Amino acid sequence: MMKIFAMVLAGLVFLVFPTETVFAQEAAVAPTFDVEQASRVYIDTLKGEALEKSNSYFEGGYWLILWGAMVGFLVDFLILQSRLSARFRNWAQRVTKKRWLQPGLYTLPYLIVGFILALPWTIYTGFFREKQYDLMSQGVGSWFGEQVIGFLLSLAIFPLLIIAIFTVIRRAPKTWWLWGTGVVSIFLFIGMLLGPVFISPLFNDYNDMEKGQLRDRIVAMAADNNVPADNIYVFNQSRQHKRISANVSGVGPTIRISLNDNLLERTSPEEVAAVMGHELGHYVLGHTWRLVSIIAAIIALGLFLISRITPRLIARYGDRWGVRDIADPAALPVFGLLLTLYFFAATPALNTLTRVNESDADLFGLNTAKEPDGFAKVAMRLSEYRKIEPGPIEEMLFFTHPSGATRVRMAMEWKAQNIENPQIVKPGLLEQE
Numbered sequence: 001m002m003k004i005f006a007m008v009l010a011g012l013v014f015l016v017f018p019t020e021t022v023f024a025q026e027a028a029v030a031p032t033f034d035v036e037q038a039s040r041v042y043i044d045t046l047k048g049e050a051l052e053k054s055n056s057y058f059e060g061g062y063w064l065i066l067w068g069a070m071v072g073f074l075v076d077f078l079i080l081q082s083r084l085s086a087r088f089r090n091w092a093q094r095v096t097k098k099r100w101l102q103p104g105l106y107t108l109p110y111l112i113v114g115f116i117l118a119l120p121w122t123i124y125t126g127f128f129r130e131k132q133y134d135l136m137s138q139g140v141g142s143w144f145g146e147q148v149i150g151f152l153l154s155l156a157i158f159p160l161l162i163i164a165i166f167t168v169i170r171r172a173p174k175t176w177w178l179w180g181t182g183v184v185s186i187f188l189f190i191g192m193l194l195g196p197v198f199i200s201p202l203f204n205d206y207n208d209m210e211k212g213q214l215r216d217r218i219v220a221m222a223a224d225n226n227v228p229a230d231n232i233y234v235f236n237q238s239r240q241h242k243r244i245s246a247n248v249s250g251v252g253p254t255i256r257i258s259l260n261d262n263l264l265e266r267t268s269p270e271e272v273a274a275v276m277g278h279e280l281g282h283y284v285l286g287h288t289w290r291l292v293s294i295i296a297a298i299i300a301l302g303l304f305l306i307s308r309i310t311p312r313l314i315a316r317y318g319d320r321w322g323v324r325d326i327a328d329p330a331a332l333p334v335f336g337l338l339l340t341l342y343f344f345a346a347t348p349a350l351n352t353l354t355r356v357n358e359s360d361a362d363l364f365g366l367n368t369a370k371e372p373d374g375f376a377k378v379a380m381r382l383s384e385y386r387k388i389e390p391g392p393i394e395e396m397l398f399f400t401h402p403s404g405a406t407r408v409r410m411a412m413e414w415k416a417q418n419i420e421n422p423q424i425v426k427p428g429l430l431e432q433e
């Protein structure tokens with residue numbers, strides 16, 4: 001929280017202080033560069049119907065967090081209350097006498113039934129709503145195909161995780177939550193290590209970025225920061241949607257930066273450079289590790305709460321549900337609904353942790369690419385799916401990235417401090433060049 005507080009303070013100083021000094025010192029000499037005015041020029045390019053559409057899409061998403069948690073909770077509750085969970089366990093016990101294997105088998109019907117029960121919700125939020133806002137370029141068939149691939153992956157991986165978790169529950173009934181955190185962290189680590197190599201290519205084609213001026217510039221930026229430039233990929237995300245995007249993924253030998261083709265095709269070289277500066281920031285600032293340790297801490301607390309609450313719920317409702325104790329695989333939906341509540345409650349904290357990283361990467365990107373106007377333009381383009389100018393509390397609760405307005409202001413502030421004789425750029429005119 002201290003860090004957030006410091007950032008808010010820094011933001012206030014940025015907004016107020018330099019504009020005043022600029023006015024005081026240079027008003028008589030040259031046309032002044034007013035940060036707020038320069039920012040407004042950008043922010044005000046989004047108006048009318050486009051602004052309404054952007055706000056309504058993103059604000060609707062606030063409710064989806066709540067409904068999504070309710071759907072997750074209800075699915076697990078139904079599986080318990082209908083005694084399906086007890087039946088899945090009985091089935092697993094009939095199939096194998098190996099006790100360690102039973103939780104793994106249990107997860108198969110559990111995942112299948114959960115997938116089917118949540119399907120209407122998945123289709124509405126993942127497909128229809130995206131289509132409704134014209135953010136989707138995929139047909140329902142290929143979209144659903146990807147959902148099935150994702151589901152099959154979970155059928156392959158989740159049973160292994162659950163076997164490991166129930167093994168530590170049986171071996172260390174008091175401290176299993178701590179060992180369980182270790183187990184989850186190992187799975188997370190393996191997933192991050194192998195994800196870019198084995199999972200991402202199931203959904204998109206990844207190719208080396210084409211040779212040319214832009215690539216040379218990115219390679220130079222990467223080299224300045226000791227990032228191996230052979231790890232820059234372009235992937236064909238335009239087959240799924242038209243959003244511009246880039247990311248850092250992998251760990252150690254598999255770490256890489258990937259740009260989607262929308263970014264390359266829909267934006268100018270200065271914008272691509274600005275985005276790459278940001279992505280290099282994630283890479284250089286070690287955000288992968290920071291996030292992994294934070295997630296591990298969050299999971300530790302979640303599992304600790306589960307280890308304390310589950311036995312009480314079982315004591316009270318166990319007969320009704322047919323769940324015997326915490327080491328019974330049939331208790332898995334109890335874990336599930338508690339985790340759903342926990343992560344729902346933790347949403348603002350998780351968003352803020354992510355947003356702080358993103359803001360750090362933004363600043364790194366400005367210092368590296370030195371393209372404040374390119375960065376401001378990209379920030380405006382992201383309004384396609386992110387509300388451009390939220391209130392401060394709204395931004396704190398719901399934003400995983402700084403809002404467009406915050407980013408434009410940061411860019412203009414950077415420009416005021418780092419560019420000699422800065423000029424206000426009118427993006428509307430530039431766009432037509």
Ligand SMILES: [Zn+2]
Nearest residue numbers: 278282358361
């Ligand atoms: Zn980022």
